[in-house]
Amino acid sequence: MSETFVDLGVVTAPSGVLVLGMAGWIDQWSELGDPLSVRAMAAARHGGGHLHEPVDGPSRDWSCEAVAVPVAADRPLEVRAETGESYDGPVVTVLEVDLGLSWPGAPDGGPIRLGDLPVDRCGMVLGDARALDSFVGLSGRSIDGLADVRYWGKYEEDAHAHFGGERTRQYGGQGPYGRLDLPLAEADELAGRLQSWLTGGPRSGLVVSVDAHTHFHLLERAGLTHPLLAGQIEIDGCQVLGLGWDPGDHSMRHHGERARGQVYAVTLEQRGTTTLLRWTIPSEAEEAE
Structure with a gap:
């Protein structure tokens, strides 16, 4: 399988x-x-480690997991990915971060294993430990009082003729119709009018979504135009990277997550005198071998 490295930003x-x-x-x-920051700081003081629940036993299935490492605080940290082809297109096979620190192990030493992580169907987040204490998740409040409304399905063209909006952008083509960055009350009112219009006639097959501007949603939105669903936003003055996951690849290869042993090694590795954080997710061909 051919593999390619992609720069994801910093x-x-x-x-x-x-x-x-x-x-x-x-x-x-x-x-x-x-x-999270308290746990992460404690792990970093020992060179890095795997954070999970419960803290005094094996990682619990379907619960919080993360890896924390010390990094250079005074510079941007470059992130890139090695990719391979999966069911619906390119996927990450190695996520790599230059930590900006000298190698902590023996000269020419082998990888230092920190633990392993499953591929979350909601994606992964890479960012500053303290900034992520402020992270507003999937079902949280809007951080700016705004929301996005999207609609798609069998009657989307008829709905567009009635309610307007523009095609949203996504990698490889156009996404659903929608109106972005609306005040919450206006977004809810538009969604209500769309639902009333649906029930007012023999119409089915139109999906309407209202997404408040949580950090989770804004990271997801930022990644829609990237082939690896990678996007960046700022949280508390820090650049944070979100990495979505191809639904087909997750369904076929990672769906069981930790409960089915679908976990992948996170290591510290040496490049010259520099330390890299690497999360390695074998491609389908490598798994078969």
Whole structure:
């Protein structure tokens, strides 16, 4: 299988600690105990580690998981991915971050294993430990009082003629019709009018979504035009990267997550005198071997 490296941009971590975590759970840590930053800082003091629940036992299925590592606090950290082809297109096979720090192991030493992570169906987040304490997740409040309305399906053209809107952008073509960045009340009112229009006639097969501007949604939106669903936003002055996951690839290869042993190694590795964080997700061909 041919493989390609893709530059995904940079993240910043002025706290000196970087977290790679499951996007669907980032806002849940403080509900289970210490905030994410407290756990991450403690792990980083020991060179990095795997964060999970419960803290004193094996990782619980379908719960919070992340990896935290010390990084250079005074510079952008470059992120790139090695990719391969999967069911619906390109997917990440290696996520790699230059930590901006000297190699902590023996000269010419092998990888240092930090733990393993499943591929979250909601995607992954890479960002500063303290900034991610502020992360507003999937069902949270709008951070700016705005929301996006989208609609698609059998009667989308008829709905567009009645309610307007523009095609939203996504990688490989046009996305659903929608109106973005509406005040919450206006977004809810538009969605209500769309629903009333649907029930006012023999219409079915039109889906209407209202997405508040949570950090989760804005990261997802930022990644829609990228082949790897990678997007960036700013949280508390820090550049944070979100990485969505191809639904077909997740369904066929990662759907069981930790409960089915679908977890993948996170390591520290040496490049010259520099330290890399690497999360390795074998391609389908490599798994078969």
